[in-house]
Amino acid sequence: MNDNSSRPLRLGTRRSKLAMAQSGQVAQAVQQLTGRPVELVEITTYGDVSRESLAQIGGTGVFVSALRDALLAGEIDFAVHSLKDLPTKQPEDLALAAIPPREDPRDVLVARDGLTFETLPEGSRIGTGSPRRMAQLNAWARELGKEIETVPIRGNIDTRIGFVTKGELDAVVLAAAGLSRIGRSAEVSQFLEPDAVLPAPGQGALAIECAMTNAPLAATLAELDDPYTRVAVTAERSLLAALEAGCSAPVGALADLSPSPDEQIVTEMRLRGVVGTTDGKTLVQLSITGPVPSSSEEAVAMGHELAAAMLDKGAAGLMGERAL
Template identity: 75%
Template sequence: MTERALRLGTRRSKLAMAQSGHVAEAVRRATGRDVELVEITTYGDTSREHLSQIGGTGVFVAALRDALLGGEVDFAVHSLKDLPTAEHEGLTVAAVPPRVDPRDALVARDGLAFDRLPDGARVGTGSPRRMAQLNAYARSHGLRIETVPIRGNVDTRIGYVRSGELDAVVLAAAGLHRIGRTDEVTDFLSVDFVLPAPGQGALAIECPAADAALVAALAELDDPRTRVAVTAERSLLAALEAGCSAPVGALADLLDDGQDATEMRLRGVVGTTDGSALVQLSTTGPVPTSHGDAIALGRELASEMLAKGAAGLMGERAL
């Protein structure tokens, strides 16, 4: 008898459908089974309030997790940066596929790079993390910008620039890559200038922990290098007791000497959204060889950041 198709739960947005489609194809190749996409609307998709007002943490994943636990879908695909750091009872992240570009990207009028934006430029973003770092960079380089909070999908956000309402918007490079729109980017923002959200550019494939056969099948898609890096980043976020909408950036780099990487550098930043104060630190150590080692690295850096006053810069904590 032919096995039934696996049901993949996904948000309805163009980006979510695109990234879920890539995962579906990879699962088909790995398992030999058909995969069908099941579109699910999350609270984060329907609410027009700013993420900090609706809680930020988990608003894009709760409905997908309910569908998993209710047996409506077999597995789900999340943007890892949207996933709460606490594990969800009954579910497991079976795979973290290879990460794509973790950087933020600028889409500006007239093809402008960030340093070439006009005085007083209006820059749209829905992220307090981006606001904090963009404003801090502008302050330190004698630039004057106004960061404007926005919501909406990629088309909506870029539309603000096309209509002239904003001079530029900042988006995740990975999302633009996955929907084939990197040609609209006018400037890729270096991670030395703006650290991404913890887990940015990576996906999480989640399924019921009790389905051992499915967990094992999905694990074929896991990339150990990406897994250890995002584990350290998310550990830092959790230790700061901050949620997805907090002004926290983090990136773990595996330092490759041309052979196998032996060291990993973890960088973290917390700041006020006006850019007037930042705590930015880094630590380097051996590449973690276990989940526990990666968690310990994140906690260590978070402890140093808290000692430097990071808690006072985060404002509203996750709900």
């Protein structure tokens, strides 16, 4: 990077409304930290232009690779990603400089007439592009004793909600954080609690990445890091990695941080994981609880421990996509 402090810092971002909104929030924070202007550099990724399902194109990294290429080529100084889109293996030449405080990690239902999942009528059609969501929604419907149809969809938030407003679908499932970041939380019909639907590993968190060769910028960006969010998502992502599953595999995970009785300090972390067939007929869902990890290594070990227990219960046979 050119050290000329008068030059704007170039932040690489995807072009979607959501990506631009969350990158804009990070740009403001970095501008306050550095006193330097930050300009957004819009980059189109393969995942943005492909119309295939994420499972077909091998979800892992399809929204990330073009941004990383621009970083390594020196075309941008840093990049902002949705953490759940990042492959679990971090490239040696790129630094995951900061993971800011996480937004609400839950999934939400946007349904016609403000219906909840429980009140959707028999045979309702629910749109989602995620095998993870399909598996858990179908399992939940089976528990309730009703039939639903999960319909594969792609597209940005406007497109997905449009399927409901136009009457093509009864509901869609989206990430709470995405709707919050673009100011559309009022359209949520129901927040789906993790007991019913575990989110994607890292959902609701952002990742700020820069080149390893730019140590001064990495050190500055690190001031935006939230250590509790980092250990939580590290545990979730290490579970995904140990299952050898890509980010479009039907795997959900969430690490909850529990405060002490006086709520002054966080003392425990519970890591939950789920793997299931998309028809919801078979789920492996387990959890472990332990002291809050004091390092990334401890968080990784926690994820690996839960993954081993899930594999013992047959999780490997439930994943359509296996990461190589």
